Amino acid sequence: MFTHKRPLYAAGLWLAVAVGSPAQSQDHYGFGTPIGQQDLVKFFAIPGDGTGLPAGSGTATAGAKLFADNCAACHGDKGQGDPAKGVGGDRLLGGRGTLASDTPMKTVESYWPYATTLFDYVKRAMPFNAPGSLSDNDVYSVVAYILSEAKIIKPTDTMNASTLPKVTMPNRDGFIPDSRPELELYH
Amino acid sequence: MAGKLASVIYDEKARRMAEEMVTAEAHHIAQRRPEECDCKDGMFPLLPASRRRFLFAAGSAAGFASSTAALAQKAPPGAVYYDAPADSTKELGRAVTAEGGYGSRSQFESEVRVRFPTPNEYTSWSFTPLDKMVGNLTASGLHFERHHGGTPTIDPANHFLYVHGMVDTAKKFSMADIKRFPAVTRKHFIECSGNGLTEWNKPTLKTVQGTHGLLSTSEWTGVQFATIAREVGLKEGSSWVLAEGADAAVMTRSIPMEKMLKDALVVYGQNGEGIRPEQGYPLRLLLPGYEGNTHIKWLRRLEVSDKPFMTREETSKYTDLLANGKARQFSMEMEAKSVITFPSGEMKLPGPGFYNISGLAWSGRGRIQSVDVSVDGGQTWAPAQFNVTPEPVCTVRFSYPWIWDGKPALLQSRCTDETGYIQPTRKQLIAIRGSHGPFGSIYHLNAIQTWAIDETGSVSNVHA
Numbered sequence: 001m002f003t004h005k006r007p008l009y010a011a012g013l014w015l016a017v018a019v020g021s022p023a024q025s026q027d028h029y030g031f032g033t034p035i036g037q038q039d040l041v042k043f044f045a046i047p048g049d050g051t052g053l054p055a056g057s058g059t060a061t062a063g064a065k066l067f068a069d070n071c072a073a074c075h076g077d078k079g080q081g082d083p084a085k086g087v088g089g090d091r092l093l094g095g096r097g098t099l100a101s102d103t104p105m106k107t108v109e110s111y112w113p114y115a116t117t118l119f120d121y122v123k124r125a126m127p128f129n130a131p132g133s134l135s136d137n138d139v140y141s142v143v144a145y146i147l148s149e150a151k152i153i154k155p156t157d158t159m160n161a162s163t164l165p166k167v168t169m170p171n172r173d174g175f176i177p178d179s180r181p182e183l184e185l186y187h
Numbered sequence: 188m189a190g191k192l193a194s195v196i197y198d199e200k201a202r203r204m205a206e207e208m209v210t211a212e213a214h215h216i217a218q219r220r221p222e223e224c225d226c227k228d229g230m231f232p233l234l235p236a237s238r239r240r241f242l243f244a245a246g247s248a249a250g251f252a253s254s255t256a257a258l259a260q261k262a263p264p265g266a267v268y269y270d271a272p273a274d275s276t277k278e279l280g281r282a283v284t285a286e287g288g289y290g291s292r293s294q295f296e297s298e299v300r301v302r303f304p305t306p307n308e309y310t311s312w313s314f315t316p317l318d319k320m321v322g323n324l325t326a327s328g329l330h331f332e333r334h335h336g337g338t339p340t341i342d343p344a345n346h347f348l349y350v351h352g353m354v355d356t357a358k359k360f361s362m363a364d365i366k367r368f369p370a371v372t373r374k375h376f377i378e379c380s381g382n383g384l385t386e387w388n389k390p391t392l393k394t395v396q397g398t399h400g401l402l403s404t405s406e407w408t409g410v411q412f413a414t415i416a417r418e419v420g421l422k423e424g425s426s427w428v429l430a431e432g433a434d435a436a437v438m439t440r441s442i443p444m445e446k447m448l449k450d451a452l453v454v455y456g457q458n459g460e461g462i463r464p465e466q467g468y469p470l471r472l473l474l475p476g477y478e479g480n481t482h483i484k485w486l487r488r489l490e491v492s493d494k495p496f497m498t499r500e501e502t503s504k505y506t507d508l509l510a511n512g513k514a515r516q517f518s519m520e521m522e523a524k525s526v527i528t529f530p531s532g533e534m535k536l537p538g539p540g541f542y543n544i545s546g547l548a549w550s551g552r553g554r555i556q557s558v559d560v561s562v563d564g565g566q567t568w569a570p571a572q573f574n575v576t577p578e579p580v581c582t583v584r585f586s587y588p589w590i591w592d593g594k595p596a597l598l599q600s601r602c603t604d605e606t607g608y609i610q611p612t613r614k615q616l617i618a619i620r621g622s623h624g625p626f627g628s629i630y631h632l633n634a635i636q637t638w639a640i641d642e643t644g645s646v647s648n649v650h651a
Contacts, residue, residue, distance in 0.1 A: 029418060032358035033360075034358055035349065035358060043349065043488055043490075045498070047494055048494075049494075086306060099508060099514075100510070100511055106508065108503070112502055112503045113497065114497045117502050120496075120499070124437045125436045128309075131336065131437070174512065174514055175502070176516065177515070177516065178515050178520075180522065181606075182619050184619045185608070185609070185611050
């Protein structure tokens with residue numbers, strides 16, 4: 001499928017082709033090492049449909065203690081955030097119904113469109129000073145706790161690879177594609 | 188939109204940060220090394236006399252007995268201190284490669300980046316001192332920074348770029364692999380979408396470093412994504428690519444495949460050498476014209492998909508909340524913008540006479556086509572000169588020769604890019620996007636900047 005569409009400028013390559021070596025076109029260099037699933041196990045990125053969510057599960061009950069131990073120092077014991085110097089943890093809860101007001105408040109509860117994003121980000125980069133240190137069960141539990149405190153799920157709900165993508169966030173439909181360039185600027 | 192102009196609402200966090208930035212900037216201005224000539228470099232006169240020569244006051248007696256640490260204290264960051272002889276023609280200078288084979292800037296050049304006082308210094312940003320920049324490129328050590336989990340230290344021997352997902356052959360590439368591919372070298376600016384976020388409501392920061400310093404331009408060298416894409420083979424239906432960094436934030440953004448195949452680069456070179464650690468060493472994504480946070484630094488992974496991943500950065504953070512409560516998502520392009528860097532805030536013109544007004548213009552959608560300058564607050568405009576040949580998605584240094592008559596003046600620049608887009612006013616943008624805040628539509632401020640010059644020659648940031 002790879003064709004010699006371009007001239008071969010490099011004399012070395014030209015020589016290689018001329019003496020009948022295996023085809024080595026300029027479209028395909030053969031660099032890099034093929035990898036399989038085993039090489040990718042440490043990576044993840046969880047889209048809205050939950051593809052790639054790991055095994056495991058968690059509940060708000062377990063999450064409450066994990067939150068107190070790992071999250072509250074920066075995000076406050078009630079998820080209210082902490083803007084103090086050296087901390088700067090975002091507010092996580094509250095703010096529903098404020099987005100179109102004069103004092104909008106963007107939190108996980110009021111603004112984040114996907115629960116899967118919360119899982120992805122906590123697993124990816126939290127706690128801030130020890131990123132990636134929580135187990136998958138712990139992450140499910142912390143996520144369950146935040147969603148439960150936000151009254152998005154019930155305190156008894158279990159979060160796992162099957163239930164988390166089905167959680168409907170309050171601001172799920174709050175986003176529109178970029179509408180720039182703004183037509184008003186062409187009046 | 189008729190009627191009164193609503194002001195942008197900042198939440199408490201944003202307001203506190205802006206206030207602290209005012210304090211930090213004032214501190215930085217007070218730290219500037221005084222210069223005494225009446226030339227362009229002498230136009231930062233608003234300094235307390237007691238600070239004069241603070242860097243060098245104890246220098247002359249130190250001689251060769253000083254410890255390295257003491258010498259380091261006397262030189263600005265990035266410089267080495269040496270005694271300046273009374274007559275440099277009467278003694279030998281330093282030996283060739285005396286500095287070990289890698290040079291440093293002059294000890295008399297002291298400009299530095301200034302950090303925005305976010306509460307946490309590991310997720311924060313710093314500003315390029317545009318007011319002191321000459322030419323069109325940014326010195327690598329002065330390129331603005333934005334990190335979400337600090338600057339990692341990465342040994343390139345242990346760094347790989349994994350490319351997988353909807354591809355025929357998933358592969359990992361070592362740095363050596365990547366450098367074997369044919370390379371391209373292109374000059375592009377990078378601008379943070381938060382550049383100017385303090386300036387929506389009222390003139391807040393005093394210098395152009397504060398108002399526009401999240402903009403830098405470099406010559407970048409690396410491999411086109413298209414080259415790597417052919418190497419792994421893109422599957423039918425692939426339309427997005429997740430880029431992931433190897434920092435503590437494991438920063439991720441989803442990028443449209445159309446953009447990746449148009450002009451995305453995977454770069455390892457900046458201004459002729461390896462990219463700086465703060466800029467993503469050993470490898471970063473370069474997306475010409477896209478908002479800065481998408482140019483994933485410390486790039487370790489590209490996952491090809493048929494949908495965006497809805498990462499934290501592209502849902503909760505870098506989205507633009509509008510007045511109706513809806514938020515623009517994937518607002519990637521940095522629109523046409525310009526600013527006068529000389530004269531600019533906190534400078535003082537020594538008196539009436541000739542001044543070479545100078546500034547930068549740039550657009551994420553292509554080349555800058557023209558720049559106009561006004562000295563009367565936008566009532567009349569005249570074309571500026573280009574000091575460099577415009578290149579796609581690159582800053583253009585412009586200038587405008589001007590004779591100041593000593594009367595108050597309002598300096599503005601306004602650019603047009605090759606699409607015909609004209610840089611708007613702040614009032615136009617607020618009328619469209621509404622006044623809604625906290626870190627909502629305070630991104631993407633590309634409005635015309637005004638500097639006021641009063642009868643004494645003092646230059647200040649104003650809204651006109």
